[in-house]
Amino acid sequence: MDQLRAMRTFVQIANDGSLTAAARSLNCSLPTVVRLLADLESHLGVRLLNRTTRRLSLTAEGQHYLEQASTILAAIDESEAFLRAGQIEPGGTLRVTAPVQFGQRYVAPAVTGFVRRYPAVKCQLELNDRNVDLLQEGLDVGVRIGPLPDSTLVARQVGHVRRMVVAAPAYLKHQGVPLDPWDLQQGKAVLAHRAMRSWRFQDKGKTFTVPVEGNLEFNQIAPAIEACVAGMGFGMFLSYQVGEELHSGSLVRVLADFELPVRPVNVIYPHAGLLPARTRLFVDWLCHALDGVTSMQG
Structure with a gap:
């Protein structure tokens, strides 16, 4: 069996939705398409397609094999195109x-x-x-x-990134720098979304939450950061979200000793x-x- 040809035939059948259409796309006879599919299923020991008089449908094994075969064929086609073109530019x-x-x-x-x-x-x-x-x-x-x-x-x-509490220098001058997460309850929190009404911290390896309140709540991060820069309260964000503001000094990081462990970026x-x-x-x-x-x- 020409396994590569059989694989191409199966992918074409799955893409076209019928044996007859695949034979037309591949410019070969219908009996050839039927034989190649049967040979491939026999070789693999599984049924790839459920066939009735009206329609074809992929089995679970067929769906998995289609994903793998499509990737393999795409890689082969791309490699051959590179060689024929005498270049290594991807497309x-x-x-x-x-x-x-x-x-x-x-x-x-x-x-x-x-x-x-x-x-x-x-x-x-x-x-x-x-x-x-x-x-x-x-x-x-x-x-x-x-x-x-x-x-x-x-x-x-x-x-990696970490979640941190920040505030504008002017707000900290007015409110005072918190020394403990519970000190946040003496000020106002700028909320980025409803799920963040309790902020999580850790101390000596133990995690705990602090309920926070404020009179500004947004469903997007950017306006919440802008409100914090404007001195409207404390905010909790991921480090990359406020990296520029921390670098410029428009926001200051607080309670660093109580932050949760870093989160990987992959x-x-x-x-x-x-x-x-x-x-x-x-x-x-x-x-x-x-x-x-x-x-x-x-």
Whole structure:
């Protein structure tokens, strides 16, 4: 059996949705397509497609094999294209995801620089604060902040961040510098969202929460930071979110001795051994761009 041909045939069948359409796309006879699919299923020892008189559908094994086979074939096609063209410039579409503010501040400039360097690549950056499933949503590379669950994804840590309390110098002069997290209850808190009405700290390895109150609440980080800079109260943010303000002195970090442990920042991607050239190059590019950036203030 020509396994590569059988693999291409199966992917074409799955993409076209029928044996007849796949035969037409591959410019071969219907009996040939049927035979190649049967040979592949026999070789693998599993059924890849459920076939009825009206429709085809992937089995669970077929869905898994389709993802793997598509990646393998894409890598082969790209390698052959490079050799035929006598160059090593990557091309194709690259889909990347990252948290909104982190993506705006750090990932977007890296994406722009990558496309400037490799103009044959089309890059789509999707900023979202939910943890998306890379494989399910067809994404190539993601940035995650925080511990990673057990996964088949590959992760490369590029730094860390921590959650910290900050305030404007003028507010601290008026309110006083808190020496203990409970001192925050004597002032006002600027809330970034409803889930942050109790702030978590640790002391001597023990974690505890402090309820906070204020008369400003936002559902986005940026305006909450602006309110803190304006002297409207204490705010709790991730270090990268207020890095520029800390550097300029418009915000000051307080209660550093009570902060929770750092949270890792990882670049994640699937199929380490079968990455297309564009993905492999972008992962290296992004890791280099983010290296050390996220270790600020911590």
